[in-house]
Amino acid sequence: MFFCKTKDTADGVRTLNDLKDGEKAVVRCLSRSQGCHLSKLTAMGITPGTEIEMLSNSGGPLLVLVRSSRLCLCRSLGQAVVVE
Amino acid sequence: MSEAIATIALAGNPNAGKTTLFNALTGSRQHVGNYPGITVEKKEGFVDMPSGTVRVIDLPGTYSMTAYSQEELVARDFLVKERPQGIINVIDATSLERNLYLTVQFLELGIPVTLALNMVDALESKGIRIDSDRLADLMRLPVVRTVARSGLGVREALQAALTHPRQSWEPLFISYGPDLDPVLGEMTKLISNAGFLADTYPPRWLALKFLENDLVVRQLFEADYELHRRLRDMADEVARHCEKTLKTQPEFLIADYRYGYISSILRQGVLTVMPDLQGRADLSDKIDAVLTHQVAGPAIMLAILYGLFSVTFTLGEIPMGWVETAFAWLAELAGKMPPGLTRSLIIDGIIAGVGGVLGFVPLILIMFLGITFLEDSGYMARMAYMLDRVFRIFGLHGSSVVPFIISGGIPGGCAVPGVMAARTLRSPKEKLATLLTAPFMACGAKVPVFILLAAAFFPEHGARVMFLITLAGWAAALVAAKMMRSTIIRGPSTPFVMELPPYRMPTAMGLVLHTWERGWQYIRKAGTVILAIAVLIWAMMTFPGLPQEIAAPYEAEMAGIQEQLQAETGEAARGELEASLAALERRLKEEALTHSLAGRLGQAIEPVTAWAGFDWRTNIALLGGIAAKEVIVSTLATAHSMSDAENTDFAARIAAAPGWNTSVAVSLMIFVLLYSPCFVTVVAIAREASWGWAAFSVVFNTAFAFALATATYQLGMSMGW
Numbered sequence: 163m164f165f166c167k168t169k170d171t172a173d174g175v176r177t178l179n180d181l182k183d184g185e186k187a188v189v190r191c192l193s194r195s196q197g198c199h200l201s202k203l204t205a206m207g208i209t210p211g212t213e214i215e216m217l218s219n220s221g222g223p224l225l226v227l228v229r230s231s232r233l234c235l236c237r238s239l240g241q242a243v244v245v246e
Numbered sequence: 247m248s249e250a251i252a253t254i255a256l257a258g259n260p261n262a263g264k265t266t267l268f269n270a271l272t273g274s275r276q277h278v279g280n281y282p283g284i285t286v287e288k289k290e291g292f293v294d295m296p297s298g299t300v301r302v303i304d305l306p307g308t309y310s311m312t313a314y315s316q317e318e319l320v321a322r323d324f325l326v327k328e329r330p331q332g333i334i335n336v337i338d339a340t341s342l343e344r345n346l347y348l349t350v351q352f353l354e355l356g357i358p359v360t361l362a363l364n365m366v367d368a369l370e371s372k373g374i375r376i377d378s379d380r381l382a383d384l385m386r387l388p389v390v391r392t393v394a395r396s397g398l399g400v401r402e403a404l405q406a407a408l409t410h411p412r413q414s415w416e417p418l419f420i421s422y423g424p425d426l427d428p429v430l431g432e433m434t435k436l437i438s439n440a441g442f443l444a445d446t447y448p449p450r451w452l453a454l455k456f457l458e459n460d461l462v463v464r465q466l467f468e469a470d471y472e473l474h475r476r477l478r479d480m481a482d483e484v485a486r487h488c489e490k491t492l493k494t495q496p497e498f499l500i501a502d503y504r505y506g507y508i509s510s511i512l513r514q515g516v517l518t519v520m521p522d523l524q525g526r527a528d529l530s531d532k533i534d535a536v537l538t539h540q541v542a543g544p545a546i547m548l549a550i551l552y553g554l555f556s557v558t559f560t561l562g563e564i565p566m567g568w569v570e571t572a573f574a575w576l577a578e579l580a581g582k583m584p585p586g587l588t589r590s591l592i593i594d595g596i597i598a599g600v601g602g603v604l605g606f607v608p609l610i611l612i613m614f615l616g617i618t619f620l621e622d623s624g625y626m627a628r629m630a631y632m633l634d635r636v637f638r639i640f641g642l643h644g645s646s647v648v649p650f651i652i653s654g655g656i657p658g659g660c661a662v663p664g665v666m667a668a669r670t671l672r673s674p675k676e677k678l679a680t681l682l683t684a685p686f687m688a689c690g691a692k693v694p695v696f697i698l699l700a701a702a703f704f705p706e707h708g709a710r711v712m713f714l715i716t717l718a719g720w721a722a723a724l725v726a727a728k729m730m731r732s733t734i735i736r737g738p739s740t741p742f743v744m745e746l747p748p749y750r751m752p753t754a755m756g757l758v759l760h761t762w763e764r765g766w767q768y769i770r771k772a773g774t775v776i777l778a779i780a781v782l783i784w785a786m787m788t789f790p791g792l793p794q795e796i797a798a799p800y801e802a803e804m805a806g807i808q809e810q811l812q813a814e815t816g817e818a819a820r821g822e823l824e825a826s827l828a829a830l831e832r833r834l835k836e837e838a839l840t841h842s843l844a845g846r847l848g849q850a851i852e853p854v855t856a857w858a859g860f861d862w863r864t865n866i867a868l869l870g871g872i873a874a875k876e877v878i879v880s881t882l883a884t885a886h887s888m889s890d891a892e893n894t895d896f897a898a899r900i901a902a903a904p905g906w907n908t909s910v911a912v913s914l915m916i917f918v919l920l921y922s923p924c925f926v927t928v929v930a931i932a933r934e935a936s937w938g939w940a941a942f943s944v945v946f947n948t949a950f951a952f953a954l955a956t957a958t959y960q961l962g963m964s965m966g967w
Contacts, residue, residue, distance in 0.1 A: 201310070202309070204502075231341045232530070233745055234634075236742050242741075
C-alpha cells in the first residue's frame with residue numbers, strides 16, 4: 163500500500179537518503195509526515211514498487227533516476243521515501 | 247485572420263516537448279499573453295489545415311491536475327471553461343508511464359485526447375519499444391508518433407485530434423477499489439441528482455476531486471450548503487476508514503489506482519524494455535558526470551555565467567553603437583527645428599529618454615538568447631540543483647536561482663519576468679523571500695548607470711566594476727533573504743522536487759521565438775511606460791518656466807555680447823566672447839532647472855541625500871528611476887545637458903562635474919543597485935504576493951540601499967577617495 167505502517171518507519175528502515183551513489187532500490191512506501199508534497203512525488207512517478215536509482219547523494223539535494231526521468235529532491239522528502 | 251474552425255489545446259508534462267511541438271505547428275503565427283489576473287503565460291497560435299484554420303493553445307506544463315499550483319489550475323480551468331474540441335497530450339515517450347498519469351486525469355475529465363508520442367527517436371537507444379497501435383486500442387484514443395524537433399508527425403497529430411472518433415466529452419471510468427468505489431458511487435449519484443455544475447464538470451470527477459481534498463472544487467460546493475455538508479461527511483468518513491485500515495489517505499489511494507490502471511495497460515504488450523540496455527548510461531548522464539560534479543560543477547557554472555556575461559557585452563557593444571548613432575542622427579535632425587518647447591520635448595524628452603532605453607535592446611536580446619539557451623538545453627535546472635545547497639543556508643530554494651538570474655543575476659536581466667518566474671516556487675515563504683530580493687540584481691536598466699559611472703571614474707576597469715557590482719547584488723539578495731527568513735518570514739524550508747530534463751540541443755526556432763518574446767516585452771515597455779515617464783520628467787524639469795525678472799538680465803547681457811560678437815573681427819577676442827556667451831547660457835539653463843518642479847523637489851530632499859553624497863540633480867534622476875530604472879541615465883543626461891551647452895562626452899562631463907568624486911560614484915552605484923524596485927516590478931510583486939508586500943519592498947529596499955550607500959560614502963570621504 164501507499165503509506166507506511168508504523169512498523170515500516172521503525173528505526174533501521176532505509177530511506178532514499180541512505181542510498182549511495184549508483185545504488186538501486188525499490189520504493190516500499192511513503193511515510194506520511196510531508197503531507198501534500200507527497201502528491202507531487204506521486205505525480206512525478208515516485209510510487210511504491212517503483213525502481214529508483216540514486217545518481218548523486220552527497221549531502222545536498224538528492225538526484226535520482228525514476229521511471230527514466232531524473233528528479234532532484236530535497237533531503238526532507240528523501241527521508242519520507244522508504245526503500246528496500 | 248479567418249475564423250478558426252476548431253480549438254485544440256496542447257497539454258502535457260513539463261519538458262515533454264510541448265512547446266517545441268507548438269512552435270513546429272504554428273511557426274511565427276503565435277501570440278504570447280498572460281491569463282487575466284495571473285502571471286502564467288498564455289500561448290496561442292493558428293495553423294492552416296485542409297479543413298480550415300485551427301486555433302492551438304499551448305497550456306502550461308503540469309504533472310497532474312490538482313489545485314496545488316497556478317499552472318495546474320490554469321490548464322484545468324481552460325479545459326472546462328473553454329471546452330476545446332480536443333487536446334493533444336504531448337508525451338515524452340521515454341518516460342511513458344509517468345506521462346500517462348496526467349493523460350488518465352484528462353480522460354477522467356472526459357475531453358477527447360490524442361496522444362502525441364514525442365521523442366520516439368530516442369527510444370531505440372534507451373532500449374524501449376512501444377506498440378503504439380496496441381496503446382491506441384487499449385486506451386481507445388488516437389496515438390501519433392512524433393519528433394517535434396524535426397517536425398515529424400506534428401501535423402498528423404493535429405489532424406488526428408481534429409478527426410478524433412469521439413467528438414463529444416465522455417469521462418473514463420476507473421475503478422478505485424473496494425474502499426473508495428462505493429462511496430465514490432454514492433457521491434457521484436448525489437452530485438448528479440442535484441444537477442450540480444452539470445454543464446461544466448462530470449459528476450464522478452467532482453466526487454474524485456472532493457475526495458482528493460481539492461480546495462478549489464470544495465469551494466465550488468460551498469454554493470450548495472446542504473450538498474456540501476453531506477459530501478464532506480462522506481469524505482471524512484472514508485478518510486477515517488482509510489486511515490484506520492490502510493494507514494493512508496484517499497488522495498494517495500487514488501494516485502495508486504491510477505498508476506495501477508496505467509501499468510495494467512502497459513503490461514499488455516504496449517511497453518517492452520530491453521533490460522540489457524537499461525543500465526547503460528546515456529549521453530545526459532555522461533554530461534552530468536562532469537557538469538554537476540561536486541568540485542568541477544560549480545567551477546564550470548561560474549565559468550559559464552562569466553562567459554555568457556562577457557559575450558553579451560562584447561557582442562552587444564557593436565549593435566548598441568548602431569542604435570546610438572541612429573538616435574544621435576535623429577536628434578540632429580530634430581535640432582533643425584526652430585528652438586522652443588516642442589524641440590526641447592522631442593530632443594531632451596523623447597529622444598533622450600526612449601533612445602537611452604532602446605540603446606539596450608541589442609544587449610538584452612543577446613542576453614535573453616543566452617538565458618533561453620541555458621533554459622532550453624536543460625542546464626538551468628542543473629544550476630538550481632547545484633545551488634540549492636548554498637541557497638538553503640539563506641532560507642531560499644535552489645529554484646530561486648532562476649528568478650535571480652532572470653532578474654539580473656547575470657547583468658542585463660529584468661526583475662519583472664524575474665519576479666514572475668518566482669511563481670514556479672511552490673513554497674510560499676521561499677517564494678516571498680525570492681520575490682522581495684530578486685530586484686536587488688543588476689537588471690538591464692541599471693546596467694547603463696554602472697557603465698556610465700565606471701567609464702567616468704574607473705576607466706579601463708569597466709568589466710571588473712560590472713563583475714563586482716554583480717557579486718554585490720547577489721550578496722545583498724542573499725543577506726537580505728536571510729534577514730527576512732529569520733524575522734518577518736520565518737519558518738522551516740519547504741520540501742521540493744523537480745525534474746532535471748535530459749540535455750537537449752535547443753532548436754533554432756525555439757531560441758529565436760523565446761528571445762523575441764522577451765525582447766519584445768522590453769521594447770513595448772520602452773514605447774509605452776518609459777516614453778510616458780520620459781515626457782513627464784521632461785515636463786517636471788521644464789515647468790514652471792523661469793520668471794521674466796530672473797531671465798531678463800541674462801538675456802540682456804547675452805544680447806549685448808551677441809552684438810559685440812557681430813562687430814568684433816579679431817580671432818582671439820571672438821573666442822573669448824563666445825566662451826562667455828556659452829557660460830551665460832549655461833547659467834541661465836541651470837537657473838531654469840533649479841526653478842523647475844523637479845529641481846525644487848530634488849533640492850528639498852538634498853539635505854538628507856547629501857549624507858550619501860547625492861546632489862539635487864542626482865535626486866531627480868533617482869526619483870525618476872522609481873518609475874523605471876532606464877530613466878536614471880537619461881535624466882542625469884538631461885539634467886546635465888540642460889545646464890551644459892558643450893557637447894563633450896557625457897561620462898567625461900560627469901567626472902568633471904562639481905560635487906562628483908569616486909566616493910559619490912561608488913555610493914550611487916550601490917544605491918541604484920539596491921533601492922526601490924521600479925514601478926512595473928512593484929506591480930508584479932503585488933500580483934505575486936500582495937500590495938502590502940509590494941509597499942514593503944519599496945520602503946525596505948530604499949532604506950537598505952540608503953543605509954549602505956551612506957556608509958560607503960562616509961567611509962570613502964573619510965579615506966579621502
